[in-house]
Amino acid sequence: MPIEATVNGRKVTFQGEPDTPLLWAVREELGLTGSKFGCGIAACGACTMHVDGEPVRSCSLPIGDAAGKAITTIEGLKGADGTLHAVQQAWIDQQVPQCGYCQSGQIMAAVALIGRTGKPSDAQIDEAMTNICRCGTYPRIRAAIHAATIQAATNQAAPGQPAAQAQGAA
Amino acid sequence: MGIKRRVFLFGSMALAGAGVFGLKWSGSKALADAQSATVKPGEGGFAAFLKIAPDDTVTLYSPTIDFGQGSHTAQAQIVAEELGIDPAQVVVEQAPAMPGFANPGIIEGFGADAFGAIFKSLPASLLGFAARAMPMQMTGGSSAIRFTGRLTLARAAAGARKLLIEEAAERLKVGEGDIVLAGGRASHAASGRSLRIGEIAEAAAQRTLWSEPEPLPARAGKAVGQSPPRRDIPGKVDGSAVYGMDVKLPDMRVATLAMAPVRGGKLTGVDDKPALAVAGVEKVIRLDDAVVVVGKGYWPALKGVRALAPQFSDGGHGGLNSPGIFAAQDRLRDANKPDKVSKAGDVAAALEDKAAKVITADYRVPYLHHAMMEPFALTAHRQGDRLDIWAGLQDPLRTRQMAAKAAGLPEEAVTVHTTIMGGGFGRRFPDQCEIIDQVVKVASQCPWPVKLIWSREQELQHGSYRVQSSARLTAALKDGRIAALRTDYVQGENVEGEVGFVYQVPATERRHFKYKTNQIDGPFRSVNSNQFGYWTESFMDELAHAAGEDPYRFRRKHLADGSRQAKVLDEAARRAGWGSPLPAGTARGIALVECFGTIVAEVVEAGLREDGLPLVRKVTAVVDCGTTVNPRNAEAQIQGGIIQALSTAIAEEITLDKGAVVQSNFADYPILRLAEAPTVIDVHFIESGAPMGGIGEPGVPPATPALVNALFALTGKRVRTLPIRDQAKA
Ligand code: FES
Ligand code: FES
Numbered sequence: 093m094p095i096e097a098t099v100n101g102r103k104v105t106f107q108g109e110p111d112t113p114l115l116w117a118v119r120e121e122l123g124l125t126g127s128k129f130g131c132g133i134a135a136c137g138a139c140t141m142h143v144d145g146e147p148v149r150s151c152s153l154p155i156g157d158a159a160g161k162a163i164t165t166i167e168g169l170k171g172a173d174g175t176l177h178a179v180q181q182a183w184i185d186q187q188v189p190q191c192g193y194c195q196s197g198q199i200m201a202a203v204a205l206i207g208r209t210g211k212p213s214d215a216q217i218d219e220a221m222t223n224i225c226r227c228g229t230y231p232r233i234r235a236a237i238h239a240a241t242i243q244a245a246t247n248q249a250a251p252g253q254p255a256a257q258a259q260g261a262a
Numbered sequence: 263m264g265i266k267r268r269v270f271l272f273g274s275m276a277l278a279g280a281g282v283f284g285l286k287w288s289g290s291k292a293l294a295d296a297q298s299a300t301v302k303p304g305e306g307g308f309a310a311f312l313k314i315a316p317d318d319t320v321t322l323y324s325p326t327i328d329f330g331q332g333s334h335t336a337q338a339q340i341v342a343e344e345l346g347i348d349p350a351q352v353v354v355e356q357a358p359a360m361p362g363f364a365n366p367g368i369i370e371g372f373g374a375d376a377f378g379a380i381f382k383s384l385p386a387s388l389l390g391f392a393a394r395a396m397p398m399q400m401t402g403g404s405s406a407i408r409f410t411g412r413l414t415l416a417r418a419a420a421g422a423r424k425l426l427i428e429e430a431a432e433r434l435k436v437g438e439g440d441i442v443l444a445g446g447r448a449s450h451a452a453s454g455r456s457l458r459i460g461e462i463a464e465a466a467a468q469r470t471l472w473s474e475p476e477p478l479p480a481r482a483g484k485a486v487g488q489s490p491p492r493r494d495i496p497g498k499v500d501g502s503a504v505y506g507m508d509v510k511l512p513d514m515r516v517a518t519l520a521m522a523p524v525r526g527g528k529l530t531g532v533d534d535k536p537a538l539a540v541a542g543v544e545k546v547i548r549l550d551d552a553v554v555v556v557g558k559g560y561w562p563a564l565k566g567v568r569a570l571a572p573q574f575s576d577g578g579h580g581g582l583n584s585p586g587i588f589a590a591q592d593r594l595r596d597a598n599k600p601d602k603v604s605k606a607g608d609v610a611a612a613l614e615d616k617a618a619k620v621i622t623a624d625y626r627v628p629y630l631h632h633a634m635m636e637p638f639a640l641t642a643h644r645q646g647d648r649l650d651i652w653a654g655l656q657d658p659l660r661t662r663q664m665a666a667k668a669a670g671l672p673e674e675a676v677t678v679h680t681t682i683m684g685g686g687f688g689r690r691f692p693d694q695c696e697i698i699d700q701v702v703k704v705a706s707q708c709p710w711p712v713k714l715i716w717s718r719e720q721e722l723q724h725g726s727y728r729v730q731s732s733a734r735l736t737a738a739l740k741d742g743r744i745a746a747l748r749t750d751y752v753q754g755e756n757v758e759g760e761v762g763f764v765y766q767v768p769a770t771e772r773r774h775f776k777y778k779t780n781q782i783d784g785p786f787r788s789v790n791s792n793q794f795g796y797w798t799e800s801f802m803d804e805l806a807h808a809a810g811e812d813p814y815r816f817r818r819k820h821l822a823d824g825s826r827q828a829k830v831l832d833e834a835a836r837r838a839g840w841g842s843p844l845p846a847g848t849a850r851g852i853a854l855v856e857c858f859g860t861i862v863a864e865v866v867e868a869g870l871r872e873d874g875l876p877l878v879r880k881v882t883a884v885v886d887c888g889t890t891v892n893p894r895n896a897e898a899q900i901q902g903g904i905i906q907a908l909s910t911a912i913a914e915e916i917t918l919d920k921g922a923v924v925q926s927n928f929a930d931y932p933i934l935r936l937a938e939a940p941t942v943i944d945v946h947f948i949e950s951g952a953p954m955g956g957i958g959e960p961g962v963p964p965a966t967p968a969l970v971n972a973l974f975a976l977t978g979k980r981v982r983t984l985p986i987r988d989q990a991k992a
């Protein structure tokens with residue numbers, strides 16, 4: 093039975109079995125491969141997406157449970173005009189990624205954290221950023237989150253409403 | 263086009279090579295093929311690795327894989343330095359997996375390391391021949407800059423520089439010495455005339471290069487020593503970068519598999535019906551030691567595999583377990599018949615000396631898994647007598663050779679599409695990647711392109727692990743100095759050779775006892791220096807305490823004043839505030855290791871968490887790699903290496919039970935997370951100008967012993983078996 097949801101502001105219909113993890117439906121049916129497979133057991137965070145604004149490890153969420161929800165992936169983070177989200181820009185400015193495989197998930201987790209807290213403290217970063225990075229980019233991830241919040245504050249962007257999600261709801 | 267163009271071989275003329283070896287061996291054909299694949303009319307192709315287009319764009323075909331070390335960016339800087347242009351003007355492409363792009367600099371560099379300067383005098387044509395014959399397109403051994411960059415690419419660029427200058431001199435009718443190559447132009451200052459490199463490149467490339475091109479000295483210049491941003495990063499923050507996992511082809515199917523749990527075991531039986539009953543499953547394929555399910559996507563394929571109950575033999579290894587391996591290693595060492603001994607001075611006599619205090623300690627390290635974030639995912643498409651393979655592995659040319667063998671095709675019939683990769687750390691050397699053989703065999707039985715994905719569980723349980731090994735270190739201490747040091751170590755074949763010893767000790771001896779299990783002995787980031795660094799630098803600490811001396815001072819007095827090693831150690835101690843007070847519950851440890859031509863000292867500040875696990879808050883690292891090409895990248899490599907080392911030291915361990923790996927995913931193979939990583943990792947480079955060393959690996963080895971030494975300073979407990987876990991808890 094087809095399952096409907098909204099992905100990056102676009103209505104989509106998944107044809108896969110309802111137990112198919114959202115990660116694989118998005119990657120293989122929609123061809124959006126920015127969200128990564130790292131473990132399949134919700135342990136690494138490489139597959140992190142936003143589901144109704146909350147960060148979710150999509151390898152462990154069946155599409156049956158995502159029906160009717162608004163989903164944002166890394167591909168949906170840019171503004172309509174292609175401008176990068178402040179967090180993505182901070183990731184470039186701080187030269188965060190090494191192999192880069194974990195970074196879609198890291199960025200999605202960071203966007204959600206900033207959305208929730210505005211200007212996260214180190215302790216809040218420690219608590220929220222549980223995604224694994226085998227290349228060891230953690231010091232720069234931390235620096236980029238701080239830089240992004242400063243950037244966002246300067247731009248007077250409303251915390252809690254990343255651009256793409258606002259569009260997704262529209 | 264291409265074929266008729268006059269080209270020079272890597273470092274020397276095609277003509278010279280032809281004279282010695284004949285045309286085939288000279289590489290003229292390999293070079294011509296390489297250039298036909300990359301150089302278009304109007305462009306100038308230089309030594310296969312470089313081309314210059316009429317619009318002045320310089321393209322570098324890098325034989326190195328950049329899986330996040332930033333080596334493509336640094337190589338672009340090296341080329342830019344030679345050509346007198348801005349690094350931003352250099353486009354870096356992955357060199358195709360063709361013999362003309364084999365990499366002789368790696369053979370020369372490692373050859374010189376192992377066999378001395380004689381390698382340096384080998385003719386370039388011979389090295390080029392060897393590189394094609396091996397074939398050699400490897401990324402590893404921290405060689406992307408010091409060998410590939412300096413010996414392969416800088417020479418190609420130096421040759422291009424020479425030819426561009428000659429061409430410009432001829433056109434402007436002035437002497438070569440009066441031409442300056444800078445800012446993308448060949449200029450004659452006196453007359454104010456100049457030519458763009460793009461307008462003379464094609465003609466320059468057809469000139470004959472008669473002598474070995476001399477690269478500029480490797481020191482900070484206009485491009486070298488700067489930190490231009492990495493080109494691959496934008497694609498890694500918006501999801502557009504395409505990894506092996508992300509390859510998409512029309513009509514492609516996805517497969518996954520279950521392999522024999524015990525390495526060496528075979529598939530003895532499987533009923534494929536339960537898998538075929540799963541919606542979306544299309545095929546079940548039996549391989550020698552695995553069963554593969556092919557489906558419309560990963561999920562149906564995985565469900566198919568889970569529905570199966572395959573039977574596997576254990577290859578006679580069903581009795582192996584980790585404690586048993588250590589016990590067998592102890593017995594082997596106690597039998598006292600080393601397979602290999604290397605020594606300097608008379609250790610035995612020094613240990614007999616009645617005036618000396620003899621100290622002994624035993625260390626053990628477990629198997630470690632690379633755990634790169636992207637599990638293996640290769641795609642293959644077999645169409646009659648040709649094969650395409652999409653692979654992100656640490657040697658595309660070798661991948662081509664192995665894929666051809668698996669397919670029963672000539673190498674020319676195989677095209678390798680090199681994808682970027684989510685980490686490697688030594689796991690992606692083709693010779694240790696059975697997935698090449700698997701995906702080729704599976705695709706050969708399918709009408710579609712097939713992407714074969716290893717689940718994390720399969721990936722974790724079928725690694726090429728860092729060896730499980732043990733060592734007994736014995737030293738004679740006399741008058742507060744080390745009179746002799748013996749290292750007896752037990753492990754499989756050496757994959758890297760041995761590692762250097764930095765201290766001045768009159769007598770040293772290393773005895774290798776070879777012990778093999780059913781596992782592949784894998785190179786793990788920093789290879790043997792990893793475990794050698796741990797036990798040697800832990801033992802140095804033990805000796806310092808036995809001598810009643812400060813661990814930094816004790817090390818220092820075994821180093822020559824004014825030596826690079828002494829400077830690195832002193833600077834690390836100074837920057838870390840060695841000896842200054844720390845908050846309660848925190849202590850410092852220090853370690854110094856030299857490997858891959860680079861010297862690194864690290865000071866770790868550590869405490870204990872409530873659960874007894876170590877918590878590292880700060881690390882200070884001082885690095886002498888001769889010249890730092892891209893400091894910001896180099897910093898990231900050192901920081902990443904330290905975090906990876908701390909992760910392995912604190913909690914990582916692969917164990918065997920009944921011959922099979924016990925751990926299965928990140929739940930039982932924990933990787934350090936952000937909250938557990940040091941918040942400050944201060945990295946400082948000493949630009950000594952010494953021959954360039956590597957940067958990807960040397961940051962790793964000192965971190966573990968520095969942490970263990972800090973824990974000893976804190977609690978008085980010496981951790982001699984890794985991982986540390988809560989061993990230091992009171
Ligand atoms: S792939 Fe989803 S958490 Fe690892
Ligand atoms: S950048 Fe490689 S795993 Fe994070």
